[in-house]
Amino acid sequence: xxxxxxxxxxxxxxxxxxxxxxxxxxxxxxxxxxxxxxxxxxxxxxxxxxxxxxxxxxxxxxxxxxxxxxxxxxxxxxxxxxxxxxxxxxxxxxxxxxxxxxxxxxxxxxxxxxxxxxxxxxxxxxxxxxxxxxxxxxxxxxxxxxxxxxxxxxxxxxxxxxxxxxxxxxxxxxxxxxxxxxxxxxxxxxxxxxxxxxxxxxxxxxxxxxxxxxxxxxxxxxxxxxxxxxxxxxxxxxxxxxxxxxxxx
Amino acid sequence: xxxxxxxxxxxxxxxxxxxxxxxxxxxxxxxxxxxxxxxxxxxxxxxxxxxxxxxxxxxxxxxxxxxxxxxxxxxxxxxxxxxxxxxxxxxxxxxxxxxxxxxxxxxxxxxxxxxxxxxxxxxxxxxxxxxxxxxxxxxxxxxxxxxxxxxxxxxxxxxxxxxxxxxxxxxxxxxxxxxxxxxxxxxxxxxxxxxxxxxxxxxxxxxxxxxxxxxxxxxxxxxxxxxxxxxxxxxxxxxxxxxxxxxxx
DNA sequence: TTCTGGATAGAGGTCTGGCCACTATAGTGC
DNA sequence: GCACTATAGTGGCCAGACCTCTATCCAGAA
Numbered sequence: 011x012x013x014x015x016x017x018x019x020x021x022x023x024x025x026x027x028x029x030x031x032x033x034x035x036x037x038x039x040x041x042x043x044x045x046x047x048x049x050x051x052x053x054x055x056x057x058x059x060x061x062x063x064x065x066x067x068x069x070x071x072x073x074x075x076x077x078x079x080x081x082x083x084x085x086x087x088x089x090x091x092x093x094x095x096x097x098x099x100x101x102x103x104x105x106x107x108x109x110x111x112x113x114x115x116x117x118x119x120x121x122x123x124x125x126x127x128x129x130x131x132x133x134x135x136x137x138x139x140x141x142x143x144x145x146x147x148x149x150x151x152x153x154x155x156x157x158x159x160x161x162x163x164x165x166x167x168x169x170x171x172x173x174x175x176x177x178x179x180x181x182x183x184x185x186x187x188x189x190x191x192x193x194x195x196x197x198x199x200x201x202x203x204x205x206x207x208x209x210x211x212x213x214x215x216x217x218x219x220x221x222x223x224x225x226x227x228x229x230x231x232x233x234x235x236x237x238x239x240x241x242x243x244x245x246x247x248x249x250x251x252x253x254x255x256x257x258x259x
Numbered sequence: 260x261x262x263x264x265x266x267x268x269x270x271x272x273x274x275x276x277x278x279x280x281x282x283x284x285x286x287x288x289x290x291x292x293x294x295x296x297x298x299x300x301x302x303x304x305x306x307x308x309x310x311x312x313x314x315x316x317x318x319x320x321x322x323x324x325x326x327x328x329x330x331x332x333x334x335x336x337x338x339x340x341x342x343x344x345x346x347x348x349x350x351x352x353x354x355x356x357x358x359x360x361x362x363x364x365x366x367x368x369x370x371x372x373x374x375x376x377x378x379x380x381x382x383x384x385x386x387x388x389x390x391x392x393x394x395x396x397x398x399x400x401x402x403x404x405x406x407x408x409x410x411x412x413x414x415x416x417x418x419x420x421x422x423x424x425x426x427x428x429x430x431x432x433x434x435x436x437x438x439x440x441x442x443x444x445x446x447x448x449x450x451x452x453x454x455x456x457x458x459x460x461x462x463x464x465x466x467x468x469x470x471x472x473x474x475x476x477x478x479x480x481x482x483x484x485x486x487x488x489x490x491x492x493x494x495x496x497x498x499x500x501x502x503x504x505x506x507x508x
Numbered sequence: 509t510t511c512t513g514g515a516t517a518g519a520g521g522t523c524t525g526g527c528c529a530c531t532a533t534a535g536t537g538c
Numbered sequence: 539g540c541a542c543t544a545t546a547g548t549g550g551c552c553a554g555a556c557c558t559c560t561a562t563c564c565a566g567a568a
Contacts, residue, residue, distance in 0.1 A: 053518075053519060053520080054519080054520070055518095055519085055520095069520085069521090083520070084519085084520080085519075085520050085521070086518080086519050086520060087518095087519060087520080088518090088519060088520075089519095089520085
């Protein structure tokens with residue numbers, strides 16, 4: 011017999027189902043030929059003919075891209091490249107639909123309060139120094155004008171992540187990581203609210219101090235207070251936004 | 260001309276394309292019948308027949324739900340309810356590393372104590388009845404001889420899962436689900452330990468009573484005590500096992 | 509000229525019915 | 539007891555047909 015003729019040896023065509031390959035081919039053309047939002051794609055029949063596949067397969071691929079907000083299909087007209095804003099709105103509505111804000115913040119409290127307590131107890135000095143560095147970075151970024159709120163949000167998340175890392179429970183750390191992602195994608199930063207950044211700094215400092223002093227109870231209390239304040243700020247921001255919409259409408 | 264015949268005036272029929280209507284029908288069934296991740300849907304042919312539509316239309320609807328991450332399609336097996344993205348991310352990051360027992364149980368305490376408190380506060384009666392049913396199932400299985408410890412472990416996990424479901428935080432529920440799986444795969448049940456099953460039953464009863472009475476503090480305390488007792492039992496079991504190995508080796 | 513209405517071309521929407529490929533499982537044979 | 543082999547049920551893919559919708563053009567009416 012011949013040598014090992016496993017799949018890995020030669021796989022000329024892309025892998026996966028045909029529909030998936032059509033998907034990526036459409037995406038490739040989209041990026042390669044630099045089609046912009048609003049541009050029309052070839053008709054389903056043309057696509058099927060030029061890709062040498064059946065129309066149902068093309069339709070399934072288009073459907074899935076439509077569900078992701080990358081394409082828009084208009085009956086009687088054709089298939090078009092979607093507006094990126096529509097794509098973003100779709101993603102946000104999906105993530106926000108899945109987890110309401112109150113659930114996210116409740117979860118944050120569940121994770122961060124014990125994390126602070128344990129971090130204070132363990133006194134893992136290298137990890138605590140990392141927390142301190144994260145605090146310094148945040149403070150430094152806070153004093154720069156104009157403020158880069160995207161960067162501030164990242165640094166804020168990093169500060170809290172350092173704390174769970176100092177808590178020494180990898181499960182807790184992973185959970186916090188996922189939660190951070192959800193919060194970042196589904197929520198604008200609250201640090202842009204007037205005066206919030208300064209108060210947030212004080213609350214962070216209080217947590218940090220308790221950690222360094224090894225006062226577990228105080229660390230837990232400070233973390234809890236911080237989460238609740240951020241939640242309040244987020245709620246206020248949302249209330250203001252909806253009020254603005256009411257006025258403008 | 261007639262009066263203002265805008266689109267908003269009358270639109271009696273179900274709106275949207277057929278595929279879109281199939282989509283929402285599938286989603287409706289998903290939520291209404293409370294299907295959980297991993298559950299199988301009827302086959303494409305069955306769905307098409309019962310909805311009185313063609314299979315291609317069903318396939319397109321399924322494709323789009325798949326693209327949104329709500330369904331998973333497996334060739335030769337069927338269509339299944341997907342895990343929420345957050346849960347999937349958690350599982351992927353958590354199953355990578357092996358975790359020490361203490362981490363697992365610490366995490367369990369972090370999740371289950373607030374879950375019990377919230378469940379007692381919310382008083383979501385249907386969900387609390389589900390907790391009670393889970394308790395009854397567990398009790399019933401406990402009285403059968405010989406004991407089926409695999410089944411007991413499943414029912415035990417189900418009991419705790421019902422509690423987080425009654426707590427009304429989906430993120431908490433998803434985290435607990437992942438944690439349950441980790442515990443089940445990585446740890447033999449402690450219920451086989453002499454007398455442990457009976458004591459576990461008492462602890463469960465104490466949690467259940469507090470839930471039904473709406474006593475959040477007591478529910479939290481009972482949950483905490485239970486987790487700590489299970490942890491102790493697990494540690495003892497491991498100590499005995501290693502001692503036996505020492506003797507035999 | 510301006511407007512209306514019908515005809516038309518080409519797009520997506522849907523269906524029928526068939527065949528192939530994959531997966532699990534119940535038997536079958538060793 | 540174990541490996542192997544049907545087999546049934548699943549999704550994957552196809553061809554070809556017909557329907558509905560949209561935009562456009564153009565002839566005829568106002």
